[in-house]
Amino acid sequence: MFTDASPCDNGEVRTADGTKILLSINVNDPADLDSVEPVTTAGVGLMRSEFAVSSVAEAASEEKQIVIYRHVLKWAAGKPVTIRMLDIGGDKPLAGLSVPPGGPATDLRGIRLLLAHPEIARVQARALLRAAVHGDLRVTLPMVTFPSEINEMRSIFREEAERLSSRGMPHPIPPIGMMVEVPAAALMLDTFETADFFSLGTNDLTQQLAASTRDGANSMTFHRAAIPALFRFLEGAMRLAAKGGKPVSICGNIAGDPQWLPGLLAIGLRHFSVAPVQLPAIRSAIVGLRADGTKAAGD
Ligand code: PEP
Ligand code: MG
Numbered sequence: 001m002f003t004d005a006s007p008c009d010n011g012e013v014r015t016a017d018g019t020k021i022l023l024s025i026n027v028n029d030p031a032d033l034d035s036v037e038p039v040t041t042a043g044v045g046l047m048r049s050e051f052a053v054s055s056v057a058e059a060a061s062e063e064k065q066i067v068i069y070r071h072v073l074k075w076a077a078g079k080p081v082t083i084r085m086l087d088i089g090g091d092k093p094l095a096g097l098s099v100p101p102g103g104p105a106t107d108l109r110g111i112r113l114l115l116a117h118p119e120i121a122r123v124q125a126r127a128l129l130r131a132a133v134h135g136d137l138r139v140t141l142p143m144v145t146f147p148s149e150i151n152e153m154r155s156i157f158r159e160e161a162e163r164l165s166s167r168g169m170p171h172p173i174p175p176i177g178m179m180v181e182v183p184a185a186a187l188m189l190d191t192f193e194t195a196d197f198f199s200l201g202t203n204d205l206t207q208q209l210a211a212s213t214r215d216g217a218n219s220m221t222f223h224r225a226a227i228p229a230l231f232r233f234l235e236g237a238m239r240l241a242a243k244g245g246k247p248v249s250i251c252g253n254i255a256g257d258p259q260w261l262p263g264l265l266a267i268g269l270r271h272f273s274v275a276p277v278q279l280p281a282i283r284s285a286i287v288g289l290r291a292d293g294t295k296a297a298g299d
Contacts, residue, residue: 006280010079011042013286015265016296021286024080024273026251030068033075036276043079045273046140046199046251047072049124050086056096059086059120065127073135080136082199082273084179085124085153087142089113091214110143110179115152125153125160129171137174140199144178145185150194180237181205181252189240198241199273202252206230227260235267242268249273258285266293 011023024045027033030052052068053059073081088094089109097117099108114121128139141153157173164171176194180186181201189198203214210226212219241248249271254260256274258281264272265286274282288296 006037006040007283008037008039009283010039013283015286015289015291017290019270019291021265022249022271023279023283023286024082024249024271025276025279026256026273027072030071030075032276033072038075038077038079040279041079041276042271043076043136044072044081044083045249045271047081047083048087049083050088050092050094053086054095056094056120059094059097060123062123062127062130065124066131069127069131069137070134073131073137076135078136080138082138082140082177083128084140084142085111085114085128086120087179111141111149111153112143112145114141115149118156121153121156122160125157126164128174129157129161129164130169132171132174138177138197139174140177140179140197142179142201143182143204144180144192144195145182147192147194150176150178150192154194177247179204179251181208183208183233186233186237187240189237190243193244195246197247197249198237200234200237200248200250200252200255200269202230202234202250202254205233205252209233227254230254231263231267234264238268247271256282258282261285262289262293262295264293265289265291 013021013023015021022042024042027044027047028051058064069083087110089099090106108116144150154176161171161173175196177197178195179201180198181204206223206226207214209229210222212222250269251273255272256278272282290296
């Protein structure tokens with residue numbers, strides 16, 4: 001909950017040696033925003049739209065989706081808002097949509113499921129295009145594995161934008177980026193020329209690297225044991241992303257846990273998107289560290 005003691009720094013925090021770090025928030029339920037003041041954040045780094053759209057009927061309603069996206073964009077009052085297209089399938093079902101059963105490594109999840117169901121993707125693309133006039137919208141794509149998937153989704157946006165234009169409603173296409181949460185994509189990041197930005201999704205990446213589901217009885221143990229492998233992986237992904245000079249942020253759960261902050265700073269991350277409740281802890285951890293992740297003198 002926002003109080004007068006919450007920093008009104010617009011999510012711009014300096015490390016002890018003066019490097020600017022951006023702190024955005026992850027949003028599941030848009031109602032969560034009621035207890036967050038925009039002046040405490042740099043914007044919304046990840047809105048998981050699958051939590052706002054709970055059934056096929058809702059996914060088919062352009063008007064319902066516009067209301068939700070507009071609410072988030074208006075809350076942000078001009079700050080960047082990254083909305084992720086529906087990440088459904090596998091361990092993220094959508095009521096009314098029959099998809100093959102499977103864990104996180106299912107064949108039909110995220111962008112693949114959207115491309116397999118263009119009727120769902122097109123409604124969401126139109127809703128996003130129409131909502132974009134209310135703020136600084138960016139769109140991110142879930143579970144991308146191959147560059148062709150981005151190109152296919154871009155075509156859908158282009159066609160829907162043209163359709164709106166022909167009805168006298170010109171809508172520019174927002175920047176389109178991708179979640180980096182599938183190992184095959186993370187290893188080939190320099191080939192994703194058509195992605196406008198990258199968001200590191202360490203929750204899925206860890207599951208895939210550790211061959212362990214999100215909710216399994218022993219998953220915490222396996223995920224923790226895989227952290228060194230995850231860091232090695234992220235380091236490589238950061239190097240590849242730097243080649244293209246594209247913005248990179250991190251929005252998986254480790255971004256909001258201060259114990260991993262030194263390592264994440266050390267590999268070059270400068271934009272963290274975290275659950276609103278994690279903002280205070282991560283903010284105070286940043287000011288005690290240098291940009292290379294080492295502790296500031298005196299701590
Ligand atoms: C992730 O995988 O790190 C992520 C942010 O996406 P989600 O947790 O919604 O799968
Ligand atoms: Mg994910």
